[in-house]
Amino acid sequence: MxxxxxxxxxxxxxxxxxxxxxxxxxxxxxxxxxxxxxxxxxxxxxxxxxxxxxxxxxxxxxxxxxxxxxxxxxxxxxxxxxxxxxxxxxxxxxxxxxxxxxxxxxxxxxxxxxxxxxxxxxxxxxxxxxxxxxxxxxxxxxxxxxxxxxxxxxxxxxxxxxxxxxxxxxxxxxxxxxxxxxxxxxxxxxxxxxxxxxxxxxxxxxxxxxxxxxxxxxxYGLNNAGIRPNPLKPVASLKAKTLEVRKVARGEAVGYGATFRTARASRIAIVAIGYRNGLPWACANKISVRFAGYSAPLIGRVSMEYITIDVTDVPETLCGPGREAELLGDVFTVDDLAATAGVHPQEVLTRLGVGCARRYLDRSPASAGFPGNLTDAGHEHDPRAIPG
CATH class of the missing domain: 3.20.20.10 (Alanine racemase)
Structure with a gap:
């Protein structure tokens, strides 16, 4: 339990x-x-x-x-x-x-x-x-x-x-x-x-x-055939909480292997997601996340349970501890993440499903009026599911 x-x-x-x-x-x-x-x-x-x-x-x-x-x-x-x-x-x-x-x-x-x-x-x-x-x-x-x-x-x-x-x-x-x-x-x-x-x-x-x-x-919204315009609706969105924001001086290394060094005095958000949750290790220094519409780059390597985001250009009130970073959604989809990381979209989706808590949305007209349109998956089948 x-x-x-x-x-x-x-x-x-x-x-x-x-x-x-x-x-x-x-x-x-x-x-x-x-x-x-x-x-x-x-x-x-x-x-x-x-x-x-x-x-x-x-x-x-x-x-x-x-x-x-x-x-x-x-x-x-x-x-x-x-x-x-x-x-x-x-x-x-x-x-x-x-x-x-x-x-x-x-x-x-x-x-x-x-x-x-x-x-x-x-x-x-x-x-x-x-x-x-x-x-x-x-x-x-x-x-x-x-x-x-x-x-x-x-x-x-x-x-x-x-x-x-x-x-x-x-x-x-x-x-x-x-x-x-x-x-x-x-x-x-x-x-x-x-x-x-x-x-x-x-x-x-x-x-x-x-x-x-x-x-x-x-x-599940994966456009493997690359049809344009894409007739499929994105199904999955991925969000992770910010744990801490720290100030880092110009020229400092970020993460394992020092694969990134700051070019300016920066604010770095530590976000609670890593490759244990299914985020591909290969997307290090390649993707951006969004804080209330503001784009911010992932810098340094993906750790087991954390990533580091350069939020220097994001208003502090939008990216502080407890704020959510959106990694996947309508703007940047599973297909986009897979292409950026050089992996297969089915692999990304199944690994995220294993490593993350799930929340179900229902935007159909029949669900209108219910708070947040969120549905609990039922703990008897999926202990990772969370209530809305």
Whole structure:
């Protein structure tokens, strides 16, 4: 219980209505004939599985994809009313849990397919096929052999899916190669639904949409395909408290390695966030934060729990102890931070989600009138969540 009452010096604010708007944007782009499934694996990219799932269901989503059985059972125990499919299925080992909880395994190899075939009762499942990613999924030779054995006639998959390796680069020849391979496999199996595109693949056009798209990063405001103007709403904002402001003389070193020296007499704010919270170490001396709209540069290295900000040009009343520094928001997003630090935006988001307290915002009209439009995540599922 101690974790639930720790001071919230670092807060990751998550806009639920922005996630819903991004779901609706993708739905409008692919059109009514294409199903939009939501990928909420890895604790909804670090933003809180149950809370995000609930917001997506309110937006009209009826299929959630999780990373493992633990996440699937957490959704079921939270009475989430949607179909739930599990990427890393282990049906051969935990088939009873799938059947008793109405879960859908994503079959990735012949062992799991044999377990589906040998199950005493018919089992709904998705089939993952390998088309050029070289990760999980049955290769075409495996699919053909199993097809000839009659497995797919006895127990057909409800969805055949694959994953694009280079969808963030629209002109990459791998996209067309994988699409053609996927088309050949799905022509053989003739499933009820076919799914090739994830978030970035949605922007490749309707020839990649097939019957269903699986959207993860785009829901959370990450524009991996670099579409301009950006049609996605930013979801996450990041704020951290100022602990102390100190005066530093001209020419003094700041932080580990003395990577920064003051060029003038300066005021330096010590802000309570570091790489333990998920802030990339590589953004040292590269980004700025905002105090009530004033921009101030991060100087020196990122420490485990602190950063140092040059607030010489910020009014003292706006950046003193207890004041919040905004690191991420509408002006500087997760995509911007990732590009500056040279890391992947999904990595930034999931690490921040693990390392920070979460506060949920809901700016939808239905939430109007509630104080601050803040929602508590529920300590029984997430001890890092803080009340509004």
């Amino acid at each position: 101690l974790a639930s009452v720790r001071p919230a010096d670092v807060v990751l604010e998550i806009d639920l209505s922005a996630i819903q708007a991004n779901f609706q944007t993708i739905s409008a782009l692919v059109g009514p004939k294409v199903k939009v499934a939501a990928v909420v694996k890895s604790d909804a990219y670090g933003l809180g599985l149950v809370k995000i799932a609930g917001a997506l269901i309110e937006a009209g989503c009826d299929l959630l994809l999780v990373g493992n059985l633990h996440e699937a059972l957490l959704l079921r125990s939270s009475h989430i009313g949607a179909d739930v499919a599990v990427f890393c299925d282990e049906f051969a080992r935990y088939g009873g849990h799938y059947r008793s909880n109405g879960l859908i395994p994503v079959v990735n190899n012949c062992v799991e397919l044999d377990a589906i075939s040998g199950a005493p009762e018919p089992q709904t499942y998705f089939l993952n096929v390998e088309t050029g990613f070289s990760r999980l999924g049955l290769a075409f030779g495996d699919v053909r052999r199993e097809y000839l054995s009659g497995i797919f006639k006895r127990r057909p998959p409800s969805v055949v899916l694959s994953h694009l390796a280079c969808s963030e680069r629209a002109g990459d020849a791998m996209n067309l190669l994988q699409r053609d391979r996927f088309q050949a496999t799905s022509d053989l199996l003739k499933p009820a639904l076919r799914s090739l595109a994830a978030s970035a693949g949605v922007w490749l056009g309707e020839q990649y949409h097939f019957d269903m798209v699986r959207v993860g990063s785009a829901l």
